[in-house]
Amino acid sequence: MPLEALGWNARWQEKFEAHGGEGLVPARVVAEHRSHYRIATEETELSAGATGRLRNTAGQRSDFPGVGDFVAVDLSERDSPATIEAVLPRTSALIRKASGKPDPQLLAANIDVVFIVTSMGGDFNLPRMKRYCALVQQSGAAPVILVNKSDLENNVVGSAGEIDGLGHDMPLHVISARVRESIQVLEQYFTGNRTVALIGSSGVGKSTLTNQLLGHDAQATQEVRDYDGRGRHTTTSRQLLVRSQGGAIIDTPGLRGLETWDAPEASEGAFDDIEGLAPQCRFHNCRHDTEPDCAVRSAVARGDLDAARLSDYIKQARGH
Ligand SMILES: Nc1nc2c(ncn2[C@@H]2O[C@H](COP(=O)(O)OP(=O)(O)OP(=O)(O)O)[C@@H](O)[C@H]2O)c(=O)[nH]1
Ligand SMILES: [Mg+2]
Ligand SMILES: [Zn+2]
Incomplete structure (x- = not known):
């Protein structure tokens, strides 16, 4: 399949030349399994591993290759599996x-x-x-x-x-x-x-x-x-x-993670997202206001929950 069909274009070619180096081929990760990846090259689809160097330099899990990544692959060792040598900088x-x-x-x-x-x-x-x-x-x-x-x-x-x-x-x-x-x-x-x-x-x-x-x-x-x-x-x-x-x-x-916050009667509870987090607060009777170790305020801090929603919730709980 032509690389263009995989989403390849001149900008990716530039990135590949900057990061790819000699002897590597471009590919796109199409699936991710526990122990290996499936990648598509211009020629075929095959399994590949990530090099130890790549694993060591990846700061966190999201820096590892993932589905949709364009990668530079070493196919030169005929008997051993292909290895992903570099992940090209992501556009999103x-x-x-x-x-x-x-x-x-x-x-x-x-x-x-x-x-x-x-x-x-x-x-x-x-x-x-x-x-x-x-x-x-x-x-x-x-x-x-x-x-x-x-x-x-x-x-x-x-x-x-x-x-x-x-x-x-x-x-x-x-x-x-x-x-x-x-x-x-x-x-x-x-x-x-x-x-x-x-x-x-x-x-x-x-x-x-x-x-x-x-x-x-x-x-x-x-x-x-x-x-x-x-x-x-x-x-x-x-x-x-x-x-x-x-x-x-x-x-x-x-x-699943985004769903566990939904109370079973999602349509009834106006604040089911907040109430779904509450069991993880340190205190059973946490008001998610100034209490320490509050899971709801942590979610706001992470950007997973809208701060305005929490303040609506607190207002309502106070009876305003
Ligand atoms: N009536 C109707 N049923 C649909 C429609 N789209 C999907 N379904 C049905 O909904 C059910 C679930 O569809 P899936 O495509 O498996 O749902 P999914 O979002 O991929 O679910 P997960 O893989 O579990 O995340 C199937 O029985 C589909 O036939 C639709 O437009 N109308
Ligand atoms: Mg599905
Ligand atoms: Zn709380």
């Missing part, structure tokens, strides 16, 4: 700072656009959507909100006002991944062989949409659970897929 990086874990995790690199997918089947949750939007805005990629499953009859999407509040500074499309014509509007985001990542809760239809955008079934999908409409975490690893129509898609698993 979707990085998740999981709650309670200090080490940030790279979800996808060198993405141009992120589809934040929610569904009309009851997934829609404004605080969670705002967390997703914040994550994408920090990445350097452009966020696009997709409200999927528009074909469902029991639409329980948030009020029109809620959706408007979300989408005023970013594109928003109401689609059905099962209806091919309804996703035509998404073609614009792939022009110029751009890379699009999909994020969102389990079961909202990311893999169904991936298959529809590819034009064939590359990713497994699974019915949501009958009793609560939630997904079954069908996709378990991130995967970059190249479209024959141009552009690439990174399908991802539903992000």
Whole structure:
């Protein structure tokens, strides 16, 4: 496959020449496994390891190669596996700072656009959507909100006002991944062989949409659970897929960390994101105000929770 189909261009070629050195070939990381990577070169797709030097110089986990990275690879040792010698400087990086874990995790690199997918089947949750939007805005990629499953009859999407509040500074499309014509509007985001990542809760239809955008079934999908409409975490690893129509898609698993903050009755509790964090505070009766070791204020400090939301919560708790 030509390198251009993987998203390669003159700017990457320049970076490669600056970082690549003699005897290396350019490649893109398409999957990440516990012990090795899958990479795509101009010639083929193969397994590769990272050199010890790369591991030693990577400061934190998110500096390691990840899905979407363009890398310089040594293929010269015929009998031993290919090795990634360098990661070319990223143009964007979707990085998740999981709650309670200090080490940030790279979800996808060198993405141009992120589809934040929610569904009309009851997934829609404004605080969670705002967390997703914040994550994408920090990445350097452009966020696009997709409200999927528009074909469902029991639409329980948030009020029109809620959706408007979300989408005023970013594109928003109401689609059905099962209806091919309804996703035509998404073609614009792939022009110029751009890379699009999909994020969102389990079961909202990311893999169904991936298959529809590819034009064939590359990713497994699974019915949501009958009793609560939630997904079954069908996709378990991130995967970059190249479209024959141009552009690439990174399908991802539903992000559990961003979901654990949702109380089970998400639509009832106005502050379920805050109440979901409260059990991690030092004090059972923490008001998240001036108490020491407060998990809620830590989340604000990390940028995972909106400070304005916390002050609304405190005002409400005081009865104002
Ligand atoms: N009615 C309807 N069902 C859809 C639509 N898109 C996806 N689904 C269904 O929703 C279920 C979950 O879809 P998936 O594509 O597996 O969801 P996912 O977001 O990839 O979920 P994870 O891999 O678990 O994160 C499947 O049964 C799909 O057929 C849609 O537009 N309309
Ligand atoms: Mg999936
Ligand atoms: Zn607290």
